[in-house]
Amino acid sequence: MSSLINNALEFVKEFFKNDTSGHDYYHTLRVYKTANKIAEKENANIELVSIIALLHDVDDCKLVGDDGKSLKNAKKFLTENNVSLDKIQLICSEISKISFNGNGENCPDTLEGKTAQDADRLDALGAIGIARAFAYGGSKGRAMHLPDTPIKEYTNEKDYHNNNDTTINHFYQKLLKLTSLMNTTEAKRIAEKRNEFILEYLNEFFTEWNGKD
Ligand code: ADP
Numbered sequence: 001m002s003s004l005i006n007n008a009l010e011f012v013k014e015f016f017k018n019d020t021s022g023h024d025y026y027h028t029l030r031v032y033k034t035a036n037k038i039a040e041k042e043n044a045n046i047e048l049v050s051i052i053a054l055l056h057d058v059d060d061c062k063l064v065g066d067d068g069k070s071l072k073n074a075k076k077f078l079t080e081n082n083v084s085l086d087k088i089q090l091i092c093s094e095i096s097k098i099s100f101n102g103n104g105e106n107c108p109d110t111l112e113g114k115t116a117q118d119a120d121r122l123d124a125l126g127a128i129g130i131a132r133a134f135a136y137g138g139s140k141g142r143a144m145h146l147p148d149t150p151i152k153e154y155t156n157e158k159d160y161h162n163n164n165d166t167t168i169n170h171f172y173q174k175l176l177k178l179t180s181l182m183n184t185t186e187a188k189r190i191a192e193k194r195n196e197f198i199l200e201y202l203n204e205f206f207t208e209w210n211g212k213d
């Protein structure tokens with residue numbers, strides 16, 4: 001492993017230390033590991049995939065407090081680690097295209113960025129994805145499920161981020177859309193399995209909600 005990746009691992013560990021939930025470091029670590037696994041199958045550049053995955057959330061607007069678009073934390077880390085300007089620009093451009101933004105249209109340009117995006121999205125699926133969704137909804141004081149509320153679709157980023165919808169709605173607004181948005185064959189394979197698990201979970205959730213056993 002290169003010293004850049006080693007330093008980035010140290011950096012994100014320290015960076016997410018102050019996060020009260022403590023979850024985002026482990027999210028980043030999972031994304032890094034999954035991205036590496038996909039990169040091997042897809043013959044992507046491992047170092048580039050790794051650095052994009054490790055830095056993809058260090059400027060998240062939920063943590064940083066600005067709109068998250070300056071990417072100042074990623075830029076500072078890369079500059080301090082003597083990464084060339086060209087490479088910094090490429091890495092930051094790919095990071096800025098990773099997030100979901102309500103409509104799934106955001107897409108990195110390179111195989112490496114696409115691989116990191118797939119790994120990030122895989123972490124929103126399966127058992128961990130379900131846990132993350134309820135943890136997020138809970139942290140915002142949102143209801144799990146309100147049976148009479150229709151599922152709204154958001155086409156712009158601001159409305160998507162500012163809504164106060166239930167966590168079950170989020171499954172339909174984002175999670176169930178992710179599998180068809182995967183960029184790489186390997187991620188699609190993993191996503192299909194995790195998506196099946198979510199569908200089974202929803203089935204069981206509504207069965208219990210409706211008082212059946
Ligand atoms: P990521 O870090 O994977 O790009 P986000 O920062 O958008 O994702 O969200 C972090 C986690 O919280 C994800 O697992 C996502 O599915 C979940 N999440 C985001 N928005 C909501 C919401 N409105 N309700 C429930 N869970 C959400």
Ligand code: NI
Pocket residue numbers: 027031056057120
């Ligand atoms: Ni993420």
